[in-house]
Amino acid sequence: MQFPFGQQVPAVLALADGTVFHGYSIGARSETAGEVVFNTSMSGYQEILTDPSYSGQIVTLTYPHIGNTGVNPEDVESRKIQAAGFIVKDVQPVISNFRATQSLPDYLKDENIVAIAGIDTRKLTRILREKGSQSGAIVVGGDEKRAIELAKACSGLAGQDLAKEVTTDKAYQWTEAGWELGTGYKQLGDSKYHVVAFDFGVKRNILRMLTDRGCKVTVLPAQSTAADVMKLSPDGVFLSNGPGDPQPCTYAIEAARDLIEKGVPTFGICLGHQIMALAAGAKTQKMKFGHHGANHPVQDIETGKVLITSQNHGFAVDESTLPSNCKVTHKSLFDGSLQGFARTDKPAFCFQGHPEASPGPGDVDYLFDRFVGLMETAKKSK
């Protein structure tokens, strides 16, 4: 095996089923455990690492060459790396990108993230697809026994409320808009709407997509109540993405139910979609290996159009449990699972995938316009 960074620091990855992979460390010299999931995106490793929805998960990328474009301080979806660990096939020793300020391995080391390269990620992905996601552990130094022990001791994500772990401590205003070559991130111009966003682990690009559409955004901690939100007189409420199991987030389910009942225009993404479903009385369940990638086909049921979407979820709403005041708007063409629904009695809708992409295609960004449309209609009828 060739070690591209000179020094060979062995590392081992073990799965809870006892499978072991030997490779080399490209991050912190430590150990980590988490649920191992595979992501099929070909680019966007920095956005993936910093997506708070990956908290508690060790991510492996199916694309084999990672690190080619280095990292930069702009392409982050939150303030730090959130994934519990990282697994890749080959890390490139040469960085080629005009925006790069650091190599991926140096970034992983600086952020104290345990990561392994040089393993057969295709074999690993096949195991996860066939048997389903499972716990795993990476141990730098290569102690197989220790890695198996750690993997077996890691309990997985079902029943875990991680939204309250990753959320902001305090409310804050968000004014950063989309990125442009030459100028970088723009700032909010004139604002037309005030959106209150629940931070269950929100990705920054979601907030930028709202700012780009003239929304002034106030971000609130996950455990804020409907009364906290109403005090801010919002035109709309946004329920963010986030890690872990939606079911134990009872505080969020209750707040969402109250706000939707009051008729406040509401938009939910991913964990926010699951919370909106639970608030409506539907049920969620753990998926076998989830959806993680930037190339997932989803059908818009109203138009029949097929959209290529970004996805990152391990739980899903059971469509058969949706009450009659919810209509299905989107479905996955990979496995037929529910991807979006709208309330028929209230101005509220949600999407399981990631319309903000980052990384990924922008096929579903019209959902942000739909949210603005709901706020506009509500404003006019006031």
Ligand SMILES: NC(=O)CC[C@H](N)C(=O)O
């Ligand atoms: N990206 C997300 O919001 C993920 C939602 C939830 N944690 C899941 O895995 O299904």
